[in-house]
Structures are given as structure tokens and as C-alpha cells.
Amino acid sequence: NTLQNLFLEAFEHLKGVMIATTNIRENLDPAFSRRFNLKIEFPLPEYHERIHLWKLHLPKTIPGSGNIDVHSLARSYSFTGGQINIVVKNAATETAGRKGKLQKLTQVDLIKYSEIEMLSMFDRKKTKMGFKYENK
Secondary structure (H helix, E strand, O other): OHHHHHHHHHHHHOOOOOOOOOOOHHHOOHHHHOOOOOOOOOOOOOHHHHHHHHHHHOOOOOOOHHHOOHHHHHHHOOOOHHHHHHHHHHHHHHHHOOOHHHOOOOHHHHHHHHHHHHHHOOOOOOOOOOOOOOOO
């Protein structure tokens, strides 16, 4: 609460332009919303946009990138551009560490790191952990 009050007070005295971003809009107090003149929402990219994002992050300079089925990846994973970027970087890093003919990016590499990204997303539903006791 104290931090929130400090922010709100600073907003009132700000002279100039401020651009702020968040991916947790639902956690913001309505008092914050009233202090912004313009609010723009950027939804998750649609299928065709994801195709373009995969192509953008898979330049021809990455060995094997020409053999990647971006349509399948775009259909299977509803990622943002930032997530696609990190998936490609992680997969390309692993690929670069291989020797010889194996030093090519493959569909399997991208699927592997896409699945890892899916499991590590902060906004995914939490599953209960613990022990289950059944009295038989």
C-alpha cells in the first residue's frame, strides 16, 4: 500500500510523458488506470501473426532453419513474439554445441524448447502437489 501511494503521488506530479507496460493489468488498482490518458491492449498474436513471428526469429543464417515447419509451430503454440524468440535462442544454443552434421536446428529442437516454455509460463494453471491418501 505504501509503495502504491508513492506511485500515485508521483503520477500526480509528473511533468512530461510516461509510457508504462504490464502483463498483469488485472492486478492494478483502478486508481492507477485513471492516471493514464491512453491504454492500449496488445492481445496474443493470432495464428497468421505467429507464422510471421516464427519466420522473423528463424533467419536463414541459422543452419537448418529452412527446414522448419513454422505453420505447425504456430498452430501448436500460442506464444508471444518474446516467447518465440527465447524458444529459438534456446534451441539454437543447444544446436550450436553439437558436432558435425548434428549442428543443425531441427523441428524436434524447437518442439522441445516450446514444451519447456509452456511448462515454465508463469500464468499457467497451477497443479496441486502433495500426497494423496486413499483409505481402502
